[in-house]
């Protein structure tokens with residue numbers, strides 16, 4: 043429906059779509075979202091939403107207290123861009139070389155501002171408090187933990203947390219909901235294999251870290267195939283293997299970096315411990331040493347059933363009876379929304395916002411694709427579903 047020329051856009055649409063285009067044209071990488079942060083603060087203040095004074099270089103928390111006391115709802119959207127050259131051909135395409143909003147976070151940020159504006163106009167009817175969390179640095183895995191470490195939920199602990207992510211796989215006007223564990227955890231593992239370098243002709247005088255690391259890499263996959271219960275999804279991927287400078291020199295060390303993803307927190311911690319143990323014992327058996335660092339962890343993202351039910355109900359009010367897509371499968375991808383959700387005792391949910399316009403094939407290409415377009419029309423269901431949910435939840 044929304045692709046038709048005759049569509050009546052809501053009163054807020056023009057301002058928010060222009061703002062979105064502005065954010066899209068000037069994308070900023072994680073922890074560098076200075077202009078974005080400034081713009082969000084200005085708009086929140088203009089709408090009459092309080093900007094909370096947390097010590098954050100980037101990222102913003104806005105607060106709207108309703109006329110009557112009640113529950114606290116936090117709505118979180120991320121605001122950072124990706125290190126990817128845009129190739130959409132849009133008139134408001136990125137003007138920053140090698141940086142673009144290819145994950146739709148400009149839609150996220152603009153929709154949350156639209157929601158803040160809508161709710162601020164209905165403050166008299168609002169029963170409770172809404173925290174608008176504009177999160178920095180989702181793509182670098184550490185924005186949520188950075189903001190949480192500044193105590194954003196310390197004094198006002200949310201009763202629930204919601205947010206959406208753009209989904210080019212779903213039609214515009216639909217939302218995707220998955221109750222239970224929807225996304226995997228993600229931990230970054232760095233392994234430094236330390237040997238003893240020397241001449242390639244005399245490996246007997248050396249401890250070869252390349253052969254050790256190659257053997258270790260294969261052994262590590264047995265954590266997945268032999269240690270892990272087959273009914274529990276686990277993915278271990280090493281995307282970096284660095285070592286050496288010449289074909290005839292055995293280097294001193296090799297660096298491996300990878301990620302582990304799974305759907306269960308207890309298994310996650312157990313597997314990480316097994317990885318650590320295997321690294322040390324395998325390297326020791328080869329006469330080498332190793333250092334293992336696990337960083338930037340985020341837990342699995344588990345959506346609460348009652349919040350999903352309420353999200354479905356609220357969305358149907360604004361998008362129609364058949365707007366909810368529920369036959370989704372969990373993803374081994376991750377989102378650090380889960381770090382914030384964990385602090386909110388997993389009482390919340392992240393839903394998918396369809397952004398695929400049938401008349402615009404480029405809008406169906408997928409996240410992190412240089413040619414993918416996230417149509418501004420997606421702001422309508424984005425703002426409407428967030429706003430309606432807030433009103434219903436705080437009733």
Ligand SMILES: [Zn+2]
Pocket residue numbers: 145181409410
């Ligand atoms: Zn992304």
Ligand SMILES: [Zn+2]
Pocket residue numbers: 145146147180207
């Ligand atoms: Zn994203």
